[in-house]
Each structure stands twice: as structure tokens, then as C-alpha cells.
Amino acid sequence: MIGVGKIKQYTNVLEKPINKGKQEVSLSAFAFLFSELVQYNQTHVDNIAELERRLEDAGYAVGARVLELLCHREKLCHISWAGFESLSFPSHVWIRLFVETAIEGNRRETRLLGILSFVHSTVWKVLFGKVADSLEKGTEHEDEYMISEKELLVNRFISIPKDMGTFNCGAFVAGIVRGVLDSAGFPAVVTAHFVPVEGQQRPRTTILIKFAEEVLQREARLG
Amino acid sequence: MAPVAPRSGDAIFANVERVNAELFTLTYGAIVRQLLTDLEEVEEVNKQLDEMGYNIGVRLIDEFLAKSNVSRCVDFKETAEVIAKVGFKMFLGITATVTNWDADGTSCSLVLEDNPLVDFVELPDTCQGLYYCNILSGVIRGGLEMVSMKTEVTWLRDMLRGDDAYELQVKLLKQVPEEYPYKDDE
Numbered sequence: 416m417i418g419v420g421k422i423k424q425y426t427n428v429l430e431k432p433i434n435k436g437k438q439e440v441s442l443s444a445f446a447f448l449f450s451e452l453v454q455y456n457q458t459h460v461d462n463i464a465e466l467e468r469r470l471e472d473a474g475y476a477v478g479a480r481v482l483e484l485l486c487h488r489e490k491l492c493h494i495s496w497a498g499f500e501s502l503s504f505p506s507h508v509w510i511r512l513f514v515e516t517a518i519e520g521n522r523r524e525t526r527l528l529g530i531l532s533f534v535h536s537t538v539w540k541v542l543f544g545k546v547a548d549s550l551e552k553g554t555e556h557e558d559e560y561m562i563s564e565k566e567l568l569v570n571r572f573i574s575i576p577k578d579m580g581t582f583n584c585g586a587f588v589a590g591i592v593r594g595v596l597d598s599a600g601f602p603a604v605v606t607a608h609f610v611p612v613e614g615q616q617r618p619r620t621t622i623l624i625k626f627a628e629e630v631l632q633r634e635a636r637l638g
Numbered sequence: 639m640a641p642v643a644p645r646s647g648d649a650i651f652a653n654v655e656r657v658n659a660e661l662f663t664l665t666y667g668a669i670v671r672q673l674l675t676d677l678e679e680v681e682e683v684n685k686q687l688d689e690m691g692y693n694i695g696v697r698l699i700d701e702f703l704a705k706s707n708v709s710r711c712v713d714f715k716e717t718a719e720v721i722a723k724v725g726f727k728m729f730l731g732i733t734a735t736v737t738n739w740d741a742d743g744t745s746c747s748l749v750l751e752d753n754p755l756v757d758f759v760e761l762p763d764t765c766q767g768l769y770y771c772n773i774l775s776g777v778i779r780g781g782l783e784m785v786s787m788k789t790e791v792t793w794l795r796d797m798l799r800g801d802d803a804y805e806l807q808v809k810l811l812k813q814v815p816e817e818y819p820y821k822d823d824e
Contacts, residue, residue, distance in 0.1 A: 428758065428759065428760035433758075434757075436658070438658075438660075439657065439658060439731055440656065440662045440729065440754055441654045441655070441656055441728060441729045442654065442656060442657050443654065444662060444729040445657045445661065445662050447697065448662065448666060448773075449665060451690045451693060452668075452669050452672075454693070455669070455673075455690065472672075473669070473671075473672055474668070476667070476668045477661070477668055480664055481660070484660065541658060541660070542660075544657065
């Protein structure tokens, strides 16, 4: 075939443009890959706590990178939006709007509720295609928050044998959340739990987030 | 019942449930990282990725056959075309091209232009011998073995090593006729 374009070679991966993030793969491809991750780790651990920890560590790596990717992309989206809207304005106004919106898109979340709603909506939407089912504040302790999901994507094709007790593959998602929160400056302990629901055969999964002391102190200082 | 016509890769991909490719990419990256930390030797990691791919392939072929309704392939050429056009499309959302057929039609190359597994990836100097996408070779090998074809799959070109595309060589070693578990005269 004549004239087929050659893919542009980038010497450095950092020079490669980041795509819009709209590419998709089939759910089964991801499910197969995740099952291999769990199976591989099962052969390398002695107990369930260790297995959960390894899945969480894998998720942590994903979470840290997801945060960077989303923050970078959010900034770009804001710039392009401002540029488009301001075409009708005189040029000096356009430049001011451009700069202001670019900075706004770049603003870091510093408040607890801000970062929680970021995780609950934006992160969940990007990774799983929908916002999480609910975000609740724990009643017993001040530092606990819960994100619930009727059926976690990673758990859809997984059934836990009885002898594994309370093991939950959602530990991977708990790791993702911990990765996002940690990289955003909100250290926390994040775990995944099954919560049986009446009338439903499969239990609901709750991601329990327990923030570190310093986060609550900072939040109190910020009023 | 009349046999259902085989569906094209695009049609199937549009009908299956899909997830964000980045979740997939980052999860695969986490797996490779875990393997590198545990096994340390690059050759061991390559082998382990191939093993994992094999395990996936033997289960993936069932789903592939169920969803795609392809009829039995007449020869290896058709097999390779089906893998490239339907298989890759319905699972990874990419199409591969089949090139470089050898004289007796038992060996060909699958060329992938883009690959969701390797977004954001750069190989450090310490891992230069790593075939990052080796899981794909295992998947193809596993899947084909379940349909009675013993194959050998190797990487010819790898973009992470500086080439301009991903090229897999699939070589048919032998066709194993299906064995019936019961003797005829029982």
C-alpha cells in the first residue's frame, strides 16, 4: 500500500503526547488480567492478610499514577474550554481568562471533603465508568469515611471460597484509593469490606477510609 | 438451526462491556512491577508473563469462540487473520495486521501498531532484556493450544526497545488431532 504514514517515533516517552483517555478495552480482558494477578499472588503468600496487602500494594501504584494523570488532564481540559469560549472577546480579555482558568484547573485539593468527592466522582468515573454509589461519614469515629459500591468491578467475576473468610479482592481498589489520597497529601488507612444487604444475594462492598491524625488536625486548622 | 454468521471484530467490541484502557494499562504495569520485585531476573519475569498469558489464553478461547461465532478455520492463514482482525479487536480494541507468510504457510507475523499495554511505559536500563508484553504471546499460545494447534510465539520487534512497531511471530509447530477420552468400542 503506497503512502502509509509511518508512526512518529518519540525518543523519549515523556515527549509522547498523552491521549484523551477515551480508549477502552473489553471488561473480560481486564477481568482475566486481574484474576491472574490474584492467582499469582495466592501462590506467593502464606495467609490472607498477606494476600490483601500485596493486592493493596499493587493498587497503590495504580492510584498514585491515576492521580497524576487526572490532574494533568484536568488542567488541559480547562485550558481548551477557556480558549474556545473566549473567541468572541477582545484579545487582552482572552489572555486573562486563559491564564485564570488555567490556574484554576491546576488548583490542588486541600480540603477533606474536596478530595473525597474527587475520589468518589472523578476517579471512580474514569476508572469504572460511573460514580461510586455512595459516600458516607462514619458515625462512630471522626476520621472514618466510607465509599460504597453495590458490586465492585473487580469483584464481578470473583467468588470467594468459604475457607478464605473475609478476604475481599476489593483490597486492590482500596489500594487505588490509598494511592490517590496519599499522593494528594491525605495519608490514610484504606480497607475493603463486604457488607451483607437484605434482599440482595451478593453483599455490598464498602471501602473504609481512616484518615491519619495529621489530616484531621490540618482540616481543623483550615476551619 | 441455521448457523449464525461470524460477527466482525468491531461489532463484537461494540457489544461487550468495556472498561477504561488506562485501568487496564496501569494494572498490567503493577503486575510487571510486582514480578520484577519478586523474581528480579528479567528472564524469569519473561517466563512468568508467558505462563500467565497461557493461563489466560486457555480460558479466553472459550469466550472468543462463544462471542464471535467463527466457523472452523480451514487453514492456519485463516486462523491468523481471525486472531488479528477479530481476536485483538474484541478484547483489546486494536487491530493487528498479518504479514510475512513463509513458504509453507506455517509461520506469520502479527504487527500491532498501537498497544494499550504499553501506554506511559519506558524500560529502564536494568530491564533491557524484558519483553514487556510477553503476556500477549502466552495468550495466543494458550488459546491456539486449546484448539489443537501447538505454536511457538516470539517477539520480533518491540517498540519499547526502539523498534517502530510490535511484531509477533506465530509459528505453527503441529496440529494435534483431538483425542476422544473414550474408546470407540466401549
